[in-house]
Amino acid sequence: MPSQYSKQMSTSGMQEIGPPTSKELDDANLARMGKRPVLKRNFGLMSMLGFSCTILITWEGIVVLFLQAYQNGGPAGAVYGFLFVWAGVAATFVILSELVSMAPTSGGQYHWCSMLAPPSMMKLLSYLTGWLTVIGWQATFATSCYLVGTLIQGLITLTNSGYNPKNWHGTLLYWAVVVFSVGINSVGGKVLPRFEGMILVLHILGFFAILIPLTYMADHGTAKEVFTDFLNLGGFPSQGLSFFVGTVGCIFAFAGGDAAVHMSEEITNASVAVPRSIMLSVLINGSMGFGMLLAMLFCIGDIESALKSTTGYPFMAIFQQATGSVAGTAVMASIVTTMGATTSVGMLASTSRQFWSFARDRGIPGWRVWSKVTEKSAVPLYSVLLTSVVACLLALINIGSPVAFNDLCSMSISGLYLSYMVVGSLLLWRRCTGGISSNRSSDSAVVNTAGAKLVWGPFHLPGIWGILVNVWALIYMTIAVFFTFWPTSWVVTVQTMNFSVVGTVGTIILSLVYYFVRARKVYNGPVMESGL
DSSP states (O other): OOSSOEEEEETTEEEEEOOOOHHHHHHHHHHHTTOOOOSOOOBOHHHHHHHHHHHHOHHHHHHHHHHHHHHBTHHHHHHHHHHHHHHHHHHHHHHHHHHHHHOOOTTTHHHHHHHHSOHHHHHHHHHHHHHHHHHHHHHHHHHHHHHHHHHHHHHHHHHOTTOOOOHHHHHHHHHHHHHHHHHHHHHOTTHHHHHHHHHHHHHHHHHHHHHHHHHHHSOOOOHHHHHHOOOBTTOOSSHHHHHHHHHHHHHHHTOOTTTGGGGGGGBTTHHHHHHHHHHHHHHHHHHHHHHHHHHHHHTOOOHHHHHTOTTSOHHHHHHHHHHOOHHHHHHHHHHHHHHHHHHHHHHHHHHHHHHHHHHHTTOSTTHHHHTOOOTTTOOOHHHHHHHHHHHHHHTHHHHHOHHHHHHHHTHHHHHHHHHHHHHHHHHHHHHHHTOOBSSOSOTTSOBSSTTSBOBOOSOOOOHHHHHHHHHHHHHHHHHHHHHHTSOSSSSOOTTTOOOHHHHHHHHHHHHHHHIIIIIHHHOOSSOOOSOO
């Protein structure tokens, strides 16, 4: 795109044309990476901020999952574990922000891998990274729907003592959440951006709607108990090991940081707006999540009674102990449940866009079908539907074994974090070898794709600070992935065993088999599309 005013001839003489619009600049930048703009740019900064914040829903996740950190680490372990995870996530999000600022495409990790990796390793690394992102997002979407279904069951149990929950009830409720998510995602236009902006308001107001009554009405523990008491209820050989196992709950509360990345082709000024939304989301969600964690720990009350709650969720019992009211507890728990349901909408959008982009570059079997975009709504509807069908099929596991399904949920962390680690390692290598330029040689030159020149985007942490943050992020991600595969107690039974490593490694092996049998003949990294 021209960067200065241009002129054209008209019947009345020379007529000035103004500078290109943000959309034209975004489409031009996308074309420089070899991609045609086929999705509509309906998102702005605020709607994308709402999308990023409500994908993470950290304070809601802390409410639901804080027990894991409490049992392995205790109150003090939960506090310091959260701060450790928050610092690691912030560094990881800096890497994602730098990369999306360089190459704002829906492909995200596998596209970045193809542009950063050495030519000899580009195809295989890019392909594996694409599949790690696919399984990570598919598991994240399934986990969100599952949690909402079981939360609704918990609310029914809370308000109706005669209700006898069954596993298949949770599966049906799970399917209802999927149908709701498909409905919002299929409409197209400005429905999804406006929906996400509205949910951001609920996300913030809901935080205070729970925090204020909880802290005002509950009996409080002491600061000494919260900040100095460590527990090792999992029976691990050391308190340090117990602490790191307990951080997994906090890690999951920050899962999905690359959500906005996969919507990059649907937002104006993507190279600036997406990094801003990612970094603001970790600041906003981290602050609210830490505040809610402290509130839960100070107001925890009788934890033994909470653990025996018939709802299946101890936080509901904690709310009831604080308010002394079933109705008040139901309202507070409904806010968390509603946020979970609305989050599933954004997760489906992000999951389907990443899947669609990988199919567009021929990394998925049947890519010709999954890469189609409906003309009227400009939505990759086939990818939305396939993602939803896969999630519904996964829900059948819950009928036979909720334990097995919970292990599947752990793949959301391992899959996404492994993809972050691959691109983070490649970015560090390019940083240290000076492989990324700060200046673009031409407005029309192909950049930031496989085999092309690498240039930094508007968001960039330069020099030694960039290297240090990159190294810290890789250290944190290595720790996070390693402990994601651990069980929650030292004495392992069928109920406490974590089988997520089987699912993650199994998916990697299957993708490798398909790569050498078929994909290596059709997958060459990001495709340079015609018609540009």
